[in-house]
Amino acid sequence: xxxxxxxxxxxxxxxxxxxxxxxxxxxxxxxxxxxxxxxxxxxxxxxxxxxxxxxxxxxxxxxxxxxxxxxxxxxxxxxxxxxxxxxxxxxxxxxxxxxxxxxxxxxxxxxxxxxxxxxxxxxxxxxxxxxxxxxxxxxxxxxxxxxxxxxxxxxxxxxxxxxxxxxxxxxxxxxxxxxxxxxxxxxxxxxxxxxxxxxxxxxxxxxxxxxxxxxxxxxxxxxxxxxxxxxxxxxxxxxxxxxxxxxxxxxxxxxxxxxxxxxxxxxxxxxxxxxxxxxxxxxxxxxxxxxxxxxxxxxxxxxxxxxxxxxxxxxxxxxxxxxxxxxxxxxxxxxxxxxxxxxxxxxxxxxxxxxxxxxxxxxxxxxxxxxxxxxxxxxxxxxxxxxxxxxxxxxxxxxxxxxxxxxxxxxxxxxxxxxxxxxxxxxxxxxxxxxxxxxxxxxxxxxxxxxxxxxxxxxxxx
Numbered sequence: 001x002x003x004x005x006x007x008x009x010x011x012x013x014x015x016x017x018x019x020x021x022x023x024x025x026x027x028x029x030x031x032x033x034x035x036x037x038x039x040x041x042x043x044x045x046x047x048x049x050x051x052x053x054x055x056x057x058x059x060x061x062x063x064x065x066x067x068x069x070x071x072x073x074x075x076x077x078x079x080x081x082x083x084x085x086x087x088x089x090x091x092x093x094x095x096x097x098x099x100x101x102x103x104x105x106x107x108x109x110x111x112x113x114x115x116x117x118x119x120x121x122x123x124x125x126x127x128x129x130x131x132x133x134x135x136x137x138x139x140x141x142x143x144x145x146x147x148x149x150x151x152x153x154x155x156x157x158x159x160x161x162x163x164x165x166x167x168x169x170x171x172x173x174x175x176x177x178x179x180x181x182x183x184x185x186x187x188x189x190x191x192x193x194x195x196x197x198x199x200x201x202x203x204x205x206x207x208x209x210x211x212x213x214x215x216x217x218x219x220x221x222x223x224x225x226x227x228x229x230x231x232x233x234x235x236x237x238x239x240x241x242x243x244x245x246x247x248x249x250x251x252x253x254x255x256x257x258x259x260x261x262x263x264x265x266x267x268x269x270x271x272x273x274x275x276x277x278x279x280x281x282x283x284x285x286x287x288x289x290x291x292x293x294x295x296x297x298x299x300x301x302x303x304x305x306x307x308x309x310x311x312x313x314x315x316x317x318x319x320x321x322x323x324x325x326x327x328x329x330x331x332x333x334x335x336x337x338x339x340x341x342x343x344x345x346x347x348x349x350x351x352x353x354x355x356x357x358x359x360x361x362x363x364x365x366x367x368x369x370x371x372x373x374x375x376x377x378x379x380x381x382x383x384x385x386x387x388x389x390x391x392x393x394x395x396x397x398x399x400x401x402x403x404x405x406x407x408x409x410x411x412x413x414x415x416x417x418x419x420x421x422x423x424x425x426x427x428x429x430x431x432x433x434x435x436x437x438x439x440x441x442x443x444x445x446x447x448x449x450x451x452x453x454x455x456x457x458x459x460x461x462x
Contacts, residue, residue: 017298017300018111018112018114018115018298018300018301018448018451019115019295019296019298019448019451019452020294020295020298021295023295023296023452025449025452028296028443028445028448028449028452029194029198029445031292031293031295031296031443032191032293032296032441032442032443032445033194033195033198033441034291034292035291035437035438035442036195036438036439036440036441037198040438041290043290044290044434044438047430047434048431048434050427051426051427051428051430051431051434052427052431053427054423054424054426054427054430055424055427055428055431056424056427057420057423057424057427058420058421058422058423058424058425058427058428059424060420061416061417061418061420061421061424062137062421062424064417065137065140065417065421066137066140066141066142069140069141070084070138070139070140072415072417073414073415073417073418074412074413074414074415074418075412076410076412077408077410078400078401078403078408078409078410079397079400079401079410079412080400081138081396081397081400082396082397082412082414082418083393083414083418083419083421083422084134084137084138084418084421085135085138085250085392085396086389086392086393086396086397087134087421087422087425088131088134088135088138089247089250089268089392089396090275090388090389090392091127091128091130091131091134091425091429092127092128092131092173092243092244092247092272093244093268093271093272093275093276093388093392094123094127094131094272094275094276094279095123095124095125095127095128095131095176095180095272095276096124096240096243096244096269096272096273096275096276097120097123097124097273097275097276097277097279097280098117098120098121098122098123098124098125098180098184098276098280099121099124099176099180099183099236099237099239099240100240100273100276100277101113101116101117101120101121101280102117102120102121102183102184102187102233102236103183103232103233103234103236103237103240104233104237104240105117106229106230106233107230107233107234107237111450111451112300112301112304114444114447114448114450114451115296115297115298115301115443115444115448116280116284116297116301116305117187117444117447118184118187118188118441118442118443118444119280119283119284119287119437119442119443120276120280121180121183121184121187122184122432122433122436122440122442123276123279123280123283123433124180124184124276125177125180125181125184125432126429126432126433126436127276127279127429128173128176128177128180129177129428129429129432130425130428130429131173132173132174132177133425133428134425135169135173137421165246165249165250165253166250168246168249169246169247169250171246172242172243172246172247173243173247175239175243176239176243179232179235179236179239180236180239182232183229183232183233183236186225186228186229186232187229187444187447188211188440188441189212189213189215189225190215190217190225190445190446191440191441191444191445191446192208192211192212192215192440192441193208193212193215193216193217194441194445194446195208195441196208196209196211196212240269240273241269244265244268244269244271244272245265245266245268245269247268248264248265248267248268249264249265251264251395251396251399252264252265256399256400257332257334257335257337257338257399258335258338258339258342258395258398258399259395259399261323261326263319263322263323263326266319267316267319270312270315270316270319271312271316271319271358271388271391273308273312274309274312274313274315274316274358274384274388275384275385275388277305277308277309277312278309278380278381278382278384278385278388279381279385280305281302281305281306281309281377281378281381282378282381282382282385283433284297284301284302285302285374285377285378285381287437287442289374291437291442293442293443296443296448297443299372302372302374302377303371303372306365306370306371306377306380307365307371309362309365309380309381309384310362310363310365310366313358313359313362313363313384314359316358316359316391317355317358317359320355320359323339324339324343327339334404337402338398338399338402341398341402342394342398345398345402346401346411347394347397347398347401350390350393350394350397350398351390351394351398353386353387353390354387354390354391354393354394355387356383356387357383357384357386357387357388357390358384358387358388358391361380361383361384361387362380362384364376364380365377365380397412400412
């Protein structure tokens with residue numbers, strides 16, 4: 001009997017851990033469609049109203065900035081960049097995990113992506129939207145400054161400075177956003193058609209019919225769909241490396257000590273994946289509990305993400321150490337002063353908060369009990385998000401606040417207007433994410449079916 005049992009264990013499908021509970025195709029469709037077809041819960045409304053309130057506060061602070069200028073912020077001389085650019089780089093970084101989970105893991109045939117890729121893709125789009133608004137609004141009077149960011153033909157013969165990395169950001173982020181939206185929407189089409197066929201409300205059915213683009217699930221449609229999906233995955237993959245590398249050029253191509261370093265492109269990419277996975281983990285832990293998706297966002301999905309967070313945390317920690325080593329090895333007194341000032345100067349608390357949250361705390365995931373504990377992984381993901389915000393703050397502010405003339409040294413403290421804008425953009429992000437999980441499938445039904453056993457006899461394939 002022991003031999004038979006062992007043989008049965010060996011013959012178990014390798015994908016069993018990706019969908020638990022012995023779910024059928026019909027049960028999968030019902031579970032994913034339920035939040036879309038029922039009235040929102042009280043918890044959803046509480047979160048949605050809180051996000052709207054945060055966004056309203058941020059919008060008021062932003063309008064006040066547009067009216068009165070960035071003098072309402074805590075910027076000074078020499079700190080000309082502060083919470084504004086910190087927030088921009090933070091949200092661009094958040095947007096990297098979606099493309100990594102969807103595109104790169106798809107190309108490497110990693111089936112565990114199927115339960116989490118849809119939410120990660122949506123998070124990417126909303127994070128990039130948030131970053132795009134921040135990079136425009138940081139100019140203060142956006143109708144004057146942002147007017148010159150886009151290289152459209154004009155009769156004045158005036159063009160943007162194409163040698164400026166800020167202009168490179170415009171191209172990189174807009175390209176990334178366009179590809180991400182197309183990739184996300186194309187993956188949604190089969191699932192929108194599934195929800196369309198279940199719709200009972202006439203208006204809802206018409207809207208879903210238009211959104212599904214005539215999808216009927218024929219052999220020809222699936223053939224074209226899979227070919228296009230592969231092409232977009234191939235297009236999206238280089239963007240993971242290119243976009244945040246270009247964002248790092250905002251700093252790396254400068255002459256300023258603390259910024260003028262060649263490690264920034266890979267360092268920023270590792271940090272972006274690190275923070276992006278942490279945000280995905282934060283959102284998915286809440287979603288699986290709130291919408292009963294534990295069978296499709298399983299502990300194995302979350303554990304694999306925790307391993308990636310731990311690995312990229314080590315890479316980020318290696319980058320921190322490398323910066324200090326190169327500052328010493330270079331023999332430049334200015335570089336050495338900049339990094340010593342980061343760790344032991346007036347902003348020492350922000351540096352050690354960054355190191356603690358990004359390097360030390362994620363090492364808890366070396367232990368399986370923490371990797372598979374929902375409270376532990378949720379708390380660690382929150383600390384990582386906090387730490388990655390402080391990383392950008394440390395890079396920007398501590399490199400600026402003490403320049404070459406001690407007489408011009410200054411301390412930067414964000415004002416309540418800046419914090420209002422910061423929390424307003426968090427509200428902006430969550431408004432769109434909450435609307436997404438309310439009106440669109442949070443799980444890729446068609447892709448999860450591909451890693452499930454065949455449906456039981458008599459079970460519907462709807």
